[in-house]
Amino acid sequence: MAVADELHYRPSRAARSLTTGKTGNIGVLVPDLGNPFFSGILKGAQARARESNYAIFLADSEENPRLEMELVREMARQVDGFLICSPRLGDSQLEQLVRDTTLVVMNRRIRGASSVLVDNASGMRQAVEHLAALGHTRIGFLCGPERSWSNRERLRGLRNNARTHGLETVELGPFSPTFEAGQSAADLILARNLTAVIAFNDLMALGVMSRLTDRGVSVPGEISVVGFDDIPMAGMAAPHLTTVAVPLGPAGRAAIELLVEQLARPQADQHEEMLAVQLIVRGSTGPNTQGHPTGDVRGPILGH
Amino acid sequence: MAVADELHYRPSRAARSLTTGKTGNIGVLVPDLGNPFFSGILKGAQARARESNYAIFLADSEENPRLEMELVREMARQVDGFLICSPRLGDSQLEQLVRDTTLVVMNRRIRGASSVLVDNASGMRQAVEHLAALGHTRIGFLCGPERSWSNRERLRGLRNNARTHGLETVELGPFSPTFEAGQSAADLILARNLTAVIAFNDLMALGVMSRLTDRGVSVPGEISVVGFDDIPMAGMAAPHLTTVAVPLGPAGRAAIELLVEQLARPQADQHEEMLAVQLIVRGSTGPNTQGHPTGDVRGPILGH
DNA sequence: ATGAAAGCGCTAACAC
DNA sequence: GTGTTAGCGCTTTCAT
Numbered sequence: 060m061a062v063a064d065e066l067h068y069r070p071s072r073a074a075r076s077l078t079t080g081k082t083g084n085i086g087v088l089v090p091d092l093g094n095p096f097f098s099g100i101l102k103g104a105q106a107r108a109r110e111s112n113y114a115i116f117l118a119d120s121e122e123n124p125r126l127e128m129e130l131v132r133e134m135a136r137q138v139d140g141f142l143i144c145s146p147r148l149g150d151s152q153l154e155q156l157v158r159d160t161t162l163v164v165m166n167r168r169i170r171g172a173s174s175v176l177v178d179n180a181s182g183m184r185q186a187v188e189h190l191a192a193l194g195h196t197r198i199g200f201l202c203g204p205e206r207s208w209s210n211r212e213r214l215r216g217l218r219n220n221a222r223t224h225g226l227e228t229v230e231l232g233p234f235s236p237t238f239e240a241g242q243s244a245a246d247l248i249l250a251r252n253l254t255a256v257i258a259f260n261d262l263m264a265l266g267v268m269s270r271l272t273d274r275g276v277s278v279p280g281e282i283s284v285v286g287f288d289d290i291p292m293a294g295m296a297a298p299h300l301t302t303v304a305v306p307l308g309p310a311g312r313a314a315i316e317l318l319v320e321q322l323a324r325p326q327a328d329q330h331e332e333m334l335a336v337q338l339i340v341r342g343s344t345g346p347n348t349q350g351h352p353t354g355d356v357r358g359p360i361l362g363h
Numbered sequence: 364m365a366v367a368d369e370l371h372y373r374p375s376r377a378a379r380s381l382t383t384g385k386t387g388n389i390g391v392l393v394p395d396l397g398n399p400f401f402s403g404i405l406k407g408a409q410a411r412a413r414e415s416n417y418a419i420f421l422a423d424s425e426e427n428p429r430l431e432m433e434l435v436r437e438m439a440r441q442v443d444g445f446l447i448c449s450p451r452l453g454d455s456q457l458e459q460l461v462r463d464t465t466l467v468v469m470n471r472r473i474r475g476a477s478s479v480l481v482d483n484a485s486g487m488r489q490a491v492e493h494l495a496a497l498g499h500t501r502i503g504f505l506c507g508p509e510r511s512w513s514n515r516e517r518l519r520g521l522r523n524n525a526r527t528h529g530l531e532t533v534e535l536g537p538f539s540p541t542f543e544a545g546q547s548a549a550d551l552i553l554a555r556n557l558t559a560v561i562a563f564n565d566l567m568a569l570g571v572m573s574r575l576t577d578r579g580v581s582v583p584g585e586i587s588v589v590g591f592d593d594i595p596m597a598g599m600a601a602p603h604l605t606t607v608a609v610p611l612g613p614a615g616r617a618a619i620e621l622l623v624e625q626l627a628r629p630q631a632d633q634h635e636e637m638l639a640v641q642l643i644v645r646g647s648t649g650p651n652t653q654g655h656p657t658g659d660v661r662g663p664i665l666g667h
Numbered sequence: 668a669t670g671a672a673a674g675c676g677c678t679a680a681c682a683c
Numbered sequence: 684g685t686g687t688t689a690g691c692g693c694t695t696t697c698a699t
Contacts, residue, residue, distance in 0.1 A: 378691090380691090381691045381692065382690075382691050383691090
C-alpha cells in the first residue's frame with residue numbers, strides 16, 4: 060500500500076467497470092446549456108455527484124427530441140444512470156428507456172422513473188394571490204412550450220387559483236421560453252389592455268419588461284410582471300423581477316441524490332420529490348392603477 | 364453485422380479503452396458553471412466534441428485551485444485530454460500537468476499546452492477609443508481576479524491605449540467577477556467622480572449599473588458603463604450594456620478542435636488561437652456631459 | 668488469513 | 684483475407 064501511494068497509483072475505472080458492470084458515471088441531459096435554469100440545476104447536480112464519487116457526463120440536446128434519444132443511446136453504456144432535465148421526448152420513448160437504464164427525470168412524471176418536481180401549483184397560487192391583493196382583476200399568462208409538463212401545471216394552477224379569486228385570465232402563446240419571445244409577447248399584452256402578466260419563465264418575463272420599457276410603458280406603474288424560476292438575472296434586471304423562486308441548485312442535488320439511492324438499491328421503489336417554491340416580491344409588481352380592467356365591458360363597479 | 368445490428372449492439376467503450384488506451388472522453392473544467400461566460404463556452408465545447416465522437420466529462424472547480432487539481436487528478440484516467448477554462452492553478456502546477464496529459468487552456472498561456480485566447484488588447488483599444496470619442500477623459504477600470512490572465516491583459520490594454528489617447532485612468536479593485544462586486548464598486552466610482560467606467564466583465568458592469576440606478580445616477584447620462592464578454596444578460600439589461608463581445612460558443616468549439624487535433628497527432632506542435640473581439644455599442648455609454656473631469660484640479664479650459 | 672486464477676469485452680498482433 | 688489468441692487492469696471467486 061505504501062508503495063502504491065508512492066507511485067500515485069489510481070485504479071483504472073475502465074478496468075474496474077469492465078468487471079463490476081458499474082461505471083461510476085452519471086449522464087446528465089439538458090435541453091439548453093445556455094439557459095440559466097439548466098446551468099443552475101447542472102451546477103447542483105455536479106456538486107452532489109462528486110460527493111458520491113460519481114463523475115458527470117454532460118450532453119445538450121438542443122431542445123431536439125431525436126438528438127436527445129441519440130445522446131442517451133450513445134451514453135448508455137458508459138453511465139450507470141441518467142438525469143434527464145425537462146425531457147423533450149414522448150412518454151412512450153421515456154418509458155422504453157426506463158427498461159434499459161435507471162433514470163431520474165426533472166419536471167416530468169414517468170412510470171418507473173424517480174422524479175424531481177417543482178410545486179408549480181403552489182407557485183401559481185402565490186403569484187395569483189399576490190396580484191389579486193394588488194387589485195389586479197384580469198391576468199395574462201404567457202404560455203411556454205406546449206409539451207412541457209411545467210407549462211401544463213402552471214397553466215392549471217393559474218386557472219384553478221384565478222377562479223378561486225374571481226379573476227379573469229387571458230392566455231397568450233405558446234411561446235418558446237426565451238427572452239426574445241417575451242419581447243414579442245409584450246406587444247400582445249399591450250393590445251389586450253392587461254394590467255398584470257405572469258410569464259412561463261423569467262427569461263420571457265425579462266423580455267416583456269424590456270420591450271415594455273422600450274415602448275415607454277412603466278413597469279410596474281402600468282403593467283405588473285411576474286416571472287418563474289428566479290434565475291440570477293431576475294434580481295439584476297431593472298426593475299428587479301418579482302418571481303416564483305425555484306431552488307435550482309437543490310433541485311439538481313435532489314435529483315442526483317435520488318439517482319444515487321436508486322443505483323445503490325435497484326429493487327427499491329421510485330420516489331418523487333416535490334420542491335417547494337417561494338414567491339419573491341421585487342420591483343416589477345405594484346398596485347393596479349386602473350380602476351377596473353379596461354378590456355372589461357362592464358362599467359365601474361358601484362355600491363359594492 | 365446484420366445480426367449485430369438486429370440486437371442493437373454497441374461496443375463497450377470501457378472494454379475498448381482498456382486495450383487501446385484511449386477513452387474517447389474529454390474533461391472540461393470550469394471555475395463556475397453559474398457564470399454564463401463559462402456555460403457559453405461549455406455549450407460550444409460540448410457541441411464540437413460530439414461532432415468528433417467525444418463525450419464530455421464536466422467538473423466545476425468552484426474557483427478553488429486545490430479542488431481544480433483534485434478534479435483533474437480524478438478525471439485523468441478516464442479522459443484523453445482536458446479543456447481547462449481560466450485555470451485558477453499556478454503556472455508550475457499546470458506545467459506539471461502537461462507532462463502527464465494533453466490539455467488545452469482557455470485564457471492562459473502555458474508552455475506545452477495549446478491555448479485559446481481572447482484578444483483583450485484589441486477589445487480594450489476599442490472600448491477606450493469609444494469612450495475617448497464620446498469625450499471622456501478619465502476612465503475607471505474595475506479589476507477582476509488578480510491571478511486572472513484576462514484581467515492582466517485587459518489592464519495592460521487599458522494602460523497602453525489610455526496613454527495613446529491622452530486619457531487618465533483610475534484602477535479600482537481587485538473584485539471578484541460578480542454582479543455583487545459590481546454593485547459595491549459603483550459607490551467607489553461615484554466617490555471618484557468618474558464619468559466612464561470599464562468593468563472586467565459584464566456581470567460586474569451590470570452590478571454597477573444596477574447600483575447606480577438605485578442611487579438615482581443616470582446611465583449613460585452621468586456615467587457611461589462598458590462591460591466585457593457580451594453574455595446574454597448584457598443585451599437584456601436596461602439600458603442595454605455596451606460591451607466587448609467575446610464569441611463564447613466559438614471559443615469552446617475552437618478549444619475542442621485544438622484538443623482533438625492534438626489528440627490525433629500527439630507529436631505535433633501546440634497551437635495558440637487568438638479570438639477576435641468586437642465592441643458592441645448599446646445604450647449604456649453616451650457623451651461626457653461634464654465639461655471636464657470633475658476630479659481634475661485644473662479649472663475650466665478656456666480659449667481652447 | 669493470503670494467494671492464484673478466471674474473466675469482464677474489446678483490439679491488435681499473429682498465424683493460417 | 685479469415686480466424687485465433689493474448690492481454691489491457693481490475694474484481695471476485697475459489698483454493699490454499
